[in-house]
Amino acid sequence: MSGAQTPAHLVPAQLVPEIYDRLLAHHGPQGWWPGDGPFETIAGAILTQNTAWTNVEKALANLRAAEAMSWPAIRALPEEQLALLVRPSGYFNAKARKLKAFAAFMAERGDVLAAGSGRPGGAPRGAPGSAKELRAELLGVHGIGPETADDIVLYAAGLPSFVIDSYTRRIVDRLGIAPDAHSYEAYQALFEDHLPADAPAYNEYHALLDAHAKSVCTKxxxxxxxxxxxxxxPTGAQRPPAQ
Ligand code: SF4
Structure with a gap:
């Protein structure tokens, strides 16, 4: 912990672990995994693009009721039928196309994301050598952008890739440590350059940032x-004391 230090005395190498320590002490371990199992984790990461998780849950419930909770089942479904099932998540035609693309990827390269391999402590079966390698491969799949790729690498493959979302950006920006380049990768580097490459810790840190943004550092x-x-x-310092 930093004691009486002020931002002027702290550089990102100190701040990034300091923020983690404080959020963990305040909010407690989040123990958070999105989705139930690798399929739901990945399908959820695709379906949650531009919508709330509650809508994703409705789409996943439809897939479950249609016995389509696997990549082979998604592959076998006509795209129009799949679109109707995922309709509650919005942008359903586009998301059906993305799910079909990922199902094709899994049919060809499913070895890199072996079912059940992603939980902490379980070494990914057939996974490539590094998180970055897998991330680069995922970014080549239709509909998989940086945040979705990192969700898959971290939560489904259990490899260390720090997930950046709007909650993380909000806190980083308000703390005045936003990278000069406001790119996704620059925010990611802010964390990855100053933390050990550890998937459970990345998971916990991301969950803590989300919890803090929802309950304290609200929009x-x-x-x-x-x-x-x-x-x-610095943002907090400029606000009235009563806040
Ligand atoms: S803006 Fe306020 S709530 Fe958000 S990190 Fe700064 S002090 Fe905390």
Missing amino acids: REPRCGACVLLDLC
């Missing part, structure tokens, strides 16, 4: 007075 009217990062945060 409107952040509760800076209750924030454990207040003395590190």
Whole structure:
């Protein structure tokens, strides 16, 4: 912990682990895995693009009811039928196309994401040598962007790839440590350059940032007075004390 240090005395190499320590002490371990098993994790990562998880749950329930909770089943379904099943998640024609593309990828390269391999402590069966290698391969699949690729690498393959979402960006920006290049990869490097490459820790850190953004560093009217990062945060310092 940093004690009485102020942001002026801390560089990202100190801040990134410090933020983790404080959020963990405040919110406690999140123990968070999205979805139930590798299929649901990956399908969920695709379906959650531009929508809330509650809508994803409805789409997944439809897939479950249609006995289509596997990549071979997705592959066998006509695209129009699949689109109707995932309709609750929005952009359903585009998402059906993305699911079909990923099903084709799994038929060809399923060895890189062997079922059940992704939980912490379980070495990925047939996984490539590094998270970056797998990430690069996933980015070549239709509909898989950086955040979805990192969701898959981290949560389905259990390999260390830090996930950046809008909650993470909000906190980083308000703390005044946003990278000069506002690209996804630059935000990711801010964390990966200053943390050991450890998938369970990346998972925990991401979950803590999301919890903090939802409960304290909210989009409107952040509760800076209750924030454990207040003395590190130039945004919080500029807000009235009552906040
Ligand atoms: S002090 Fe306020 S703005 Fe800064 S991280 Fe905390 S809640 Fe967000």
